[in-house]
Amino acid sequence: MATAMALRSFGRRTSIAARGFSGSCETEKAAKDGKPINLFSAINQALHIALDTDPRSVLDHLVGYFLFRCRLIINRVGSLFCAYVFGEDVRFGGVFRCTTGLADRFGRSRVFNTPLCEQGIVGFAIGLAAMGNRAIAEIQFADYIYPAFDQAFTAAPMAYSTKTEDSIVNEAAKFRYRSGNEFNCGGLTIRTPYGAVGHGGHYHSQSPESFFCHVPGLKVVIPRSPQQAKGLLLSCIRDPNPSIFFEPKWLYRLAVEEVPEHDYMLPLSEAEVIRQGSDITLVGWGAQLSVLEQACVEAAKEGISCELIDLRTLIPWDKETVEASVRKTGKLLISHEAPVTGGFGAEISASIAESCFLRLEAPVARICGLDTPFPLVYEQFYMPTKNKILDAIKATVNY
Numbered sequence: 001m002a003t004a005m006a007l008r009s010f011g012r013r014t015s016i017a018a019r020g021f022s023g024s025c026e027t028e029k030a031a032k033d034g035k036p037i038n039l040f041s042a043i044n045q046a047l048h049i050a051l052d053t054d055p056r057s058v059l060d061h062l063v064g065y066f067l068f069r070c071r072l073i074i075n076r077v078g079s080l081f082c083a084y085v086f087g088e089d090v091r092f093g094g095v096f097r098c099t100t101g102l103a104d105r106f107g108r109s110r111v112f113n114t115p116l117c118e119q120g121i122v123g124f125a126i127g128l129a130a131m132g133n134r135a136i137a138e139i140q141f142a143d144y145i146y147p148a149f150d151q152a153f154t155a156a157p158m159a160y161s162t163k164t165e166d167s168i169v170n171e172a173a174k175f176r177y178r179s180g181n182e183f184n185c186g187g188l189t190i191r192t193p194y195g196a197v198g199h200g201g202h203y204h205s206q207s208p209e210s211f212f213c214h215v216p217g218l219k220v221v222i223p224r225s226p227q228q229a230k231g232l233l234l235s236c237i238r239d240p241n242p243s244i245f246f247e248p249k250w251l252y253r254l255a256v257e258e259v260p261e262h263d264y265m266l267p268l269s270e271a272e273v274i275r276q277g278s279d280i281t282l283v284g285w286g287a288q289l290s291v292l293e294q295a296c297v298e299a300a301k302e303g304i305s306c307e308l309i310d311l312r313t314l315i316p317w318d319k320e321t322v323e324a325s326v327r328k329t330g331k332l333l334i335s336h337e338a339p340v341t342g343g344f345g346a347e348i349s350a351s352i353a354e355s356c357f358l359r360l361e362a363p364v365a366r367i368c369g370l371d372t373p374f375p376l377v378y379e380q381f382y383m384p385t386k387n388k389i390l391d392a393i394k395a396t397v398n399y
Contacts (some may be wrong), residue, residue: 034227034258039251042226042259043098043191046233049263050136051083051106083237084128085111087121087138087191095140096193096252122148122190126172129185134237142194142246143206172242173217186240191233193249194222195287195337196383200249202374207338212244213315213347219243219268220314224289225251227259231266232312239268248287255290271318273325277307279397280331283322283348285311288335288384295389304397314344322348323355330361331396335384340368362399365392 037045085102091113093100103111114121118139125137139145150170168190176184196205212220219241223229229247236243274289275296284292289310296306307325311317326332332352334345349364367384375382 034260036256037226037259038253039223039226039229039247039255040096040098040253042230043233043247044100044102045259045261046230046237047085047099047102047136048105049234050134050237051085051102051110053263082110083134083136085136085138086114086125088114088116088140090114090138094138096249098191098247098252099138118144118146118148119150122168122172125188125190126175126185129172129188129242130175130183132187134187134189135185136189136191136237139190139192141204142192142208143203145190145192145208148190149211168212168218168242168244169215173215175242177217184240185242187237188242189233189236190242190244192244192246193252194246195248195250196374196379197249199376199379200374201376205374205379207246207336207369209244209246209314210338210342210344210347213344215315217241218315220246221268221312222246222248222286222314223312224248224286224310225255226257228266228310228312230259231264232268234263235265235268238265243268246286250287251290266312269313269316269318271312271321272310273307273321274310275306275308277305277329279305279329280333280393281307281309281322281325281329282333282335282389282393283309283311283345284335285314286337288337291384291386292335292389294386295393298386298390299393302394304393306393311348317348319351319355322352326352326356327359330359331399332360333365333367333389333392333396335367335389337369337384339371340366341371343368362396365396367392 085099087094089095090099091103091108091111099111114124121137121139125135128135139148145168148168150168172185172188176186194209195207209220209222212218219236219239221232221236221243222245223232233245236245275293277296282292282296289308292308296308299306307329309322309325311322322332332349334348336343336345338344343366345366345368349366352364353360367389369384370382372382
């Protein structure tokens with residue numbers, strides 16, 4: 001029921017054409033040979049490319065006798081290292097249709113469904129990656145990633161290099177370090193939709209990214225648009241470290257921009273300044289960039305020049321780019337959907353206060369979600385909206 005409501009809610013939103021996000025040299029170059037598509041189509045393209053160009057990529061469904069026999073044969077020949085895509089309902093396209101057509105093209109041995117067991121999905125993915133494969137696992141909603149927490153922490157390499165959250169934290173994140181670099185699961189990428197969607201309620205709207213930012217060995221990546229989603233996802237899949245790729249579900253069908261059809265990657269751990277300014281620095285990621293951009297436009301009408309930065313990679317985050325901007329503007333505002341307490345904005349705020357204390361002309365502002373369970377009917381009161389951000393911009397600039 002909640003999933004159906006979430007899907008229907010897409011029709012209630014106004015389409016976003018990635019407004020304000022195409023001004024950088026990076027995105028202008030990338031869009032020259034592209035065509036307009038939305039975010040879920042961009043992710044679908046990236047998965048097609050990953051499976052088509054990397055025989056080590058795998059999309060998870062179910063490990064049957066056929067796959068087991070294939071592995072035996074390839075191991076004997078010396079190289080059955082494939083890319084696989086798998087997760088709940090992945091073979092049929094997934095709840096948000098990101099994996100549509102993959103099983104038909106690449107077969108059920110590489111694109112397959114799994115049981116409703118997040119810890120099992122991630123644990124299986126860690127095993128595949130440890131054997132040298134590219135394991136691209138999908139957790140249907142980020143709200144349900146917590147059972148896999150232990151697995152993820154162990155799979156991450158060294159300080160960057162298996163159960164769900166338990167799997168992610170104690171297995172994936174630590175696999176390389178624990179084995180003295182003898183083994184690793186750097187081929188692991190966990191995709192999961194996160195964030196508000198409109199009437200998703202408290203089980204289909206959460207933003208749990210900060211939980212995973214505390215784990216050395218994992219990379220945490222969040223795109224803001226279709227073009228970014230394709231390039232960053234391919235970078236995650238090919239990076240030698242386990243990654244969690246959070247996909248803003250609000251943008252799946254609403255964000256539309258020119259996306260190249262060819263294979264390309266965008267740099268991880270590198271923020272992008274998508275709007276130059278001189279009065280205040282705004283930092284965000286994912287769908288919140290659209291809200292921040294709207295606030296920038298309104299602030300400009302009142303003579304306030306805002307510099308807008310998309311962090312893109314939360315761990316490891318691009319501290320240098322944010323510091324350089326704050327040294328120029330003297331003011332900083334951070335915004336994200338997750339609750340304000342313990343959110344990743346707190347880490348950015350503390351870091352900038354340490355390194356730019358004498359250059360700050362006002363306290364660092366944070367406009368984030370509230371410290372409450374995600375509400376159903378009152379979602380707009382919970383969200384860090386354009387008006388809340390605009391008020392904070394004016395208060396900070398006039399401090």
